[in-house]
Amino acid sequence: MSKLRLHIAMSLDGFVAGPEQSVDNPLGIGGMRLHDWAFPLASWRKPHGLEGGEVNASTPIVEEQLANVGAVLMGRNMFGGHPGPWGPKPWNGWWGDDPPYHTPVFVVTHYPRPALPMQGGTTFTFVSEGIQSALEQAMKAAAGQDVLLAGGANIAQQYLAARLIDEVNLAVVPLLLKSGARLFDNLGPAELGLEQLRAIEAPGVTHLKYRALR
Amino acid sequence: MSKLRLHIAMSLDGFVAGPEQSVDNPLGIGGMRLHDWAFPLASWRKPHGLEGGEVNASTPIVEEQLANVGAVLMGRNMFGGHPGPWGPKPWNGWWGDDPPYHTPVFVVTHYPRPALPMQGGTTFTFVSEGIQSALEQAMKAAAGQDVLLAGGANIAQQYLAARLIDEVNLAVVPLLLKSGARLFDNLGPAELGLEQLRAIEAPGVTHLKYRALR
Numbered sequence: 001m002s003k004l005r006l007h008i009a010m011s012l013d014g015f016v017a018g019p020e021q022s023v024d025n026p027l028g029i030g031g032m033r034l035h036d037w038a039f040p041l042a043s044w045r046k047p048h049g050l051e052g053g054e055v056n057a058s059t060p061i062v063e064e065q066l067a068n069v070g071a072v073l074m075g076r077n078m079f080g081g082h083p084g085p086w087g088p089k090p091w092n093g094w095w096g097d098d099p100p101y102h103t104p105v106f107v108v109t110h111y112p113r114p115a116l117p118m119q120g121g122t123t124f125t126f127v128s129e130g131i132q133s134a135l136e137q138a139m140k141a142a143a144g145q146d147v148l149l150a151g152g153a154n155i156a157q158q159y160l161a162a163r164l165i166d167e168v169n170l171a172v173v174p175l176l177l178k179s180g181a182r183l184f185d186n187l188g189p190a191e192l193g194l195e196q197l198r199a200i201e202a203p204g205v206t207h208l209k210y211r212a213l214r
Numbered sequence: 215m216s217k218l219r220l221h222i223a224m225s226l227d228g229f230v231a232g233p234e235q236s237v238d239n240p241l242g243i244g245g246m247r248l249h250d251w252a253f254p255l256a257s258w259r260k261p262h263g264l265e266g267g268e269v270n271a272s273t274p275i276v277e278e279q280l281a282n283v284g285a286v287l288m289g290r291n292m293f294g295g296h297p298g299p300w301g302p303k304p305w306n307g308w309w310g311d312d313p314p315y316h317t318p319v320f321v322v323t324h325y326p327r328p329a330l331p332m333q334g335g336t337t338f339t340f341v342s343e344g345i346q347s348a349l350e351q352a353m354k355a356a357a358g359q360d361v362l363l364a365g366g367a368n369i370a371q372q373y374l375a376a377r378l379i380d381e382v383n384l385a386v387v388p389l390l391l392k393s394g395a396r397l398f399d400n401l402g403p404a405e406l407g408l409e410q411l412r413a414i415e416a417p418g419v420t421h422l423k424y425r426a427l428r
Contacts, residue, residue: 013398014228174408174424178401184227187392194388199420201413208420210388
């Protein structure tokens with residue numbers, strides 16, 4: 001069975017981005033530090049087209065995250081650039097010509113836009129029919145593999161509130177950001193039970209894995 | 215060197231108590247479930263005057279929490295009963311005649327009150343001169359041992375914001391409470407750096423330990 005898996009880095013106080021996100025500061029003030037544990041890893045560098053790097057206790061976690069992924073889901077704010085209509089010279093993502101996804105990526109947005117093929121196997125498809133439709137399209141594209149929900153907070157909250165997520169993977173970083181985008185907020189009235197599957201300590205991060213009980 | 219150690223159970227979404235705390239529901243709706251992992255443990259039952267119980271991966275964590283503790287600090291809301299002046303028949307705590315602390319306990323409150331000796335070595339001392347004074351009194355009483363900060367959220371926030379905590383120990387429970395008392399909130403402007411010391415997986419809980427960088 002294909003799963004919808006959330007993988008996201010979170011500060012100890014629950015933020016997945018700092019305050020004042022902008023084109024110059026996509027993860028908000030201090031937010032980039034949420035990923036400091038990942039940048040040196042060979043397993044992070046490879047899909048980004050970079051050679052070399054470290055192997056440590058985070059390596060099998062990152063490899064597991066990237067394995068058996070047939071499609072990626074993300075929110076419009078994570079795709080980035082600016083809110084609102086796309087305009088005549090639309091934003092093409094943070095990631096340059098060869099984004100690190102190498103699969104179909106479905107971007108949930110209020111604003112329709114033609115699909116955007118990139119190099120390296122990534123195609124951005126813009127879904128303006130809501131999260132359920134985006135998930136269905138991603139699952140179809142994944143063809144039996146899993147769908148990775150990459151963030152950000154808002155779209156993760158919507159999928160959590162709708163009880164559509166199968167697995168929650170958190171990289172908990174020893175930072176107190178104090179403000180920004182909280183992951184676990186606006187979860188709505190539905191009960192969402194979680195079963196703890198695993199906790200792995202690694203340099204500068206703890207990897208927590210939960211299964212949603214449905 | 216004596217340390218001020220925070221030990222507290224927190225839901226995955228960051229709450230240390232649920233909503234609508236009351237005399238009938240001291241940890242708020244759903245909040246008691248934050249401690250479900252602890253209740254069966256022999257190491258939890260013993261200081262509560264109960265025999266028997268389990269041994270599991272949480273046992274050394276609870277033993278470490280209880281070792282080398284010379285005094286306990288808590289906030290008025292954790293001591294409980296009601297907010298405001300103590301009144302003619304004041305509340306004597308949730309814990310009966312023989313509270314599980316067995317050390318001096320310093321309760322930070324706006325309302326002065328004579329010390330309250332209990333059975334089994336626990337004496338509640340009510341400190342109305344602020345958190346700094348309460349810490350000094352607790353450190354003096356601890357006589358070289360550590361001071362355990364037991365909660366709740368409000369007093370923990372005050373000590374975190376004042377950068378007076380040496381160690382943050384969290385029992386992260388796979389629950390989404392969605393509302394209640396958030397631990398990491400109202401932290402003020404001071405930068406509080408944390409070094410991750412340890413992550414331990416145990417049945418129904420993950421134990422995280424951090425050192426404050428000062």
